[in-house]
Amino acid sequence: MQSTSHAFKDNARAALANQTLQKALTNVKSGFIGKRAKARDRLPEFDDLRDAARDIKNHTLANLDVYLERYEEKVTASGGHVHWAPTAEDAVKAVLDICKRVDARVVTKGKSMISEEIALNQAMEEAGLDVVETDLGEYIIQLRKEPPSHIIAPAVHLTKEQVEADFRHHHTELPPERQLSEPVQLVAEARQMLRRRFLEADVGITGANFLVAETGTSIIVTNEGNGDLTQTLPRVHIVVASLEKVVPTLEDATTILRVLARSATGQEFSSYTTFSTGPRRAEDLDGPEEYHVILLDNGRSNMLGSEFQDMLRCIRCGACMNHCPVYHAVGGHAYGWVYPGPMGAVLTPNLIGVDEAGHLPNASTFCGRCEAVCPMRIPLPKMMRHWREREFERHLSPPTVRFGLALWAFFARRPKLYHAVTGLQARLLGYFGRAGGRFDALPFARGWTKHRDFPAPEGRSFQQLWAERQRDEKRASRR
């Protein structure tokens, strides 16, 4: 996917001015936050499970090579194939090669962020394949030729009125007088349109929430059942997954599953949790003839051993963006690439470079709500700060910011001089602001006064007043 992360500020400005988007974004707050809080409150051991989930991933990441090799062995033993893909191009090529070999025409897909990361749909369409997204949200944005704006709710930036208009525009074979204003009617129509495509598909592609080393199993969680139809009906099932999805055992996967849905949608468990181990066996009633796993690295192994390793614990629940005031303000598309919100602010610079995505880790108030709700206890603000440090070291931050900071630091590191200067500033601003109490414009603080008044200081600095009080007290005690 082509990134526009470098244009984050422009993207954000457009998003803030887009009234339809702003209306849709209110669904993020109302749809996720309360439900997660309730789910957490109903489970007394929720925070203990977060610790356990964190520890499982930390252990796995410390021994990633071992578990990946064990996983591959088990996949092979169950009759499947693992394709190691160091880069996005390698992953795309592996998928296209399989499709070509099996003479595929129609490919159905379950929701996969990795597929977005490697721009798989575009490549498959260019290769002449008929690609059908089967997750409702993904189906909608595929019709609109848009990227997802959220990692678990890809069409959360849209209102139901927009979806109705899209369906009427694309589903021209259906009667124009049909009722389509309610979500349940939209779902029914998508289901009706997709049913035929599930049966036509030659290849089904899904992502994976977990890869289990002890069994060679891939696990997906969905709420619509489309994942099951995608991976059991076609002749070939391809799993595209990044390598940090591996966990040692089924027990480990189930521990993390207990925090995943609760953190994501507030459900105790997703409607469907589907385990796939190899292709169809002789005694199986259904299932694919071939089972492939594309294991994508795409920069992740570079994060191992770096200050960003903890980010590899992420299980893509979306809780961080659901609770992020910046995400609420601008939505997911403003971030300009696949992964929005706080997790994107840390991950994206790792995957496409901080030169391109430098705004993302800066566009945070460090309010810490993301870290407070992260089921994997990923210190997201701390890692955003690490990116800012790298940018500062490489002189990527704007020269005006660097100059202002250097000037301020020069004084702040010299307390006597600093107090003289701030005392003077307090007097000056206090003098001019005394009557009005505040300024509606200040030449050196336009970013502030563009949107809000600037309160006038009281007129003396605390240090000056305190020194006077000390002198007075001394004098009084001498008398």
Add this chain to the structure above:
Amino acid sequence: MADATTAEGQPRVGLFVTCLVDMMRPSVGFAAVKLLEDAGCRVEVPAAQTCCGQPAYNSGDRADTRALAAQTIAAFEGFDYVVAPSGSCAAMLRKHYPALFDGDAAMKTKAEDLAARTYELVSFLTDVRGVTSVDSRFAGKATYHDSCSGLREMGVQAQPRQLLASVPGVEMTEMVENDVCCGFGGTFCVKYADISNKIVTAKTDHILATGADTLLAGDLGCLMNMAGKLQRRGSKMQVRHVAEVLADMTDQPAIGESADERARRKA
């Protein structure tokens, strides 16, 4: 730490004034001094302090951050406690200083020592000094915003409400999303002014919806942001640091309040 306390058994408290209180609103500093003295502390204000270093820290400037941290550590050596009328600055000292000195064992020890002695003002009064009520009165319907660092890094939530409940005349009303960021975020509010504006607009919507006449919080940065937005929107709400109300020091104009507005409010 009994040996470091004064003869009368009073703990020696170093007040970390914070750069914003120092320059913008010294009355918050004096309110803090009064509250600490009423709680039986001997308060001193080291002159060698300036800023905790967050502007540099959050801009990725490690070298200046470390220098300011070292300066603060030196300035507050020997105090029983270090108290700041800000959850954000207190969290900087308590939660962030030690890791700045990874690889410098001597400085790290000093940073950890400072961290262990550092508190946010209101929670220090309740949690360390056992204060359950304050000698103050204030007539007003107040709503309280939980500033992010104080809430999530320092656990400040019940304490200010508990002490406010002891002030005759204060009627408390909670805003929706009182634990959601106001959009200040230090330099964020000028670097991403439009996004900050969106966030503080939502925040002030919630504040105004309470029908309160007074907005309180424990961090001056957030207060200036919210006050500035409320005033730009034409609201006459009084915005104050919670310490001013708890210390019964509310004679001075509220944040951003003009002389006229103050006179009219008093009349």
